[in-house]
Amino acid sequence: MTDDPADRRTAVVERVLAWYAVHARDLPWRxxxxxxxxxxxxxxxxxxxxxxxxxxxxxxxxxRWPTPAALAAAPAGEAVRAWGRLGYPRRALRxxxxxxxxxxEHDGEVPADREALxxxxxxxxxxxxxVASFAFGRREVVLDTNVRRVLARVDGGVAHPAAGQTVAEVxxxxxFVPPEPAVAARWAVAVMELGALVCVARSPRCDVCPVQxxxxxxxxxxxxxxxxxxxxxxxxxxxxxCRGALLAVLRSSDExxxxxxxxxxxxEETQRTxxxxxxxxxxxxxxxxxxxxxxxx
DNA sequence: TAAGCGTGGAT
DNA sequence: TATCCAAGCTT
Numbered sequence: 001m002t003d004d005p006a007d008r009r010t011a012v013v014e015r016v017l018a019w020y021a022v023h024a025r026d027l028p029w030r031x032x033x034x035x036x037x038x039x040x041x042x043x044x045x046x047x048x049x050x051x052x053x054x055x056x057x058x059x060x061x062x063x064r065w066p067t068p069a070a071l072a073a074a075p076a077g078e079a080v081r082a083w084g085r086l087g088y089p090r091r092a093l094r095x096x097x098x099x100x101x102x103x104x105e106h107d108g109e110v111p112a113d114r115e116a117l118x119x120x121x122x123x124x125x126x127x128x129x130x131v132a133s134f135a136f137g138r139r140e141v142v143l144d145t146n147v148r149r150v151l152a153r154v155d156g157g158v159a160h161p162a163a164g165q166t167v168a169e170v171x172x173x174x175x176f177v178p179p180e181p182a183v184a185a186r187w188a189v190a191v192m193e194l195g196a197l198v199c200v201a202r203s204p205r206c207d208v209c210p211v212q213x214x215x216x217x218x219x220x221x222x223x224x225x226x227x228x229x230x231x232x233x234x235x236x237x238x239x240x241x242c243r244g245a246l247l248a249v250l251r252s253s254d255e256x257x258x259x260x261x262x263x264x265x266x267x268e269e270t271q272r273t274x275x276x277x278x279x280x281x282x283x284x285x286x287x288x289x290x291x292x293x294x295x296x297x
Numbered sequence: 298t299a300a301g302c303g304t305g306g307a308t
Numbered sequence: 309t310a311t312c313c314a315a316g317c318t319t
Binding site: 049087094121123130142144 | 318
Binding site for chain 2: 048049050052053085086087088089090091163164202203233235238239240241243244247278282
């Protein structure tokens, strides 16, 4: 093996592609014939939510709203209700708004262009690149948490990527992307899969890794993370938990809910009031009549 | 830029 | 049990 960085990157890509050909999971949104819209829905649901929790809601969602226009025609509150317990319900609202934008501004067709995708509500740098790559076979730098971790280790020699993405990191990732669009798209999904199945955060399975002999982190002896501490999120007693409890009550009711009923879901009044106001500000909750609240119509 | 935003499974 | 982590986006 040469020491030339470009040759090393090429070797990494070849190994990962070969590994993916054997070990890829059979995820429904990867099957041939999956519509761009179905890919969009999967990407929204997968933002910070594990694959196994997305499978069934994804299937049910597309069964009900097979096109952007179908979702756009539904009340936003129905999208929030159907989102169920996937978490971060603002994603449901943004997906609905994205469906409206696609319907009104793109003739009902998911745009293939990265810039157009980026302009949609709830679509950021990662999702825009992912949709362009997975749904349309475009050559993109698809940089999610999995890819960032793989490259931090293989290329950077450290256990974890830094907290924030830098221009230099994107450039380093871009250097791995093969020139042919179809191969680039394959690389994008393959390196993500390696990060999800082998080069995982907690206990990486280096013994079965296809690039173990090319990995800078392994060559350095798996040095522990010496960057700033990665703080946990915390949950009990937070506004997030409160908002979740309030929204769960509204999801379970077909009719507006009296404020008294919410008090049972979250007794602490100051926090309950603050969180209800923030849910209204987000557009996740409306007040159809004084003293009652509901999901948006 | 860093904090806020749900939920549940794994260790 | 407590902590970590999961295909991020927005402000």
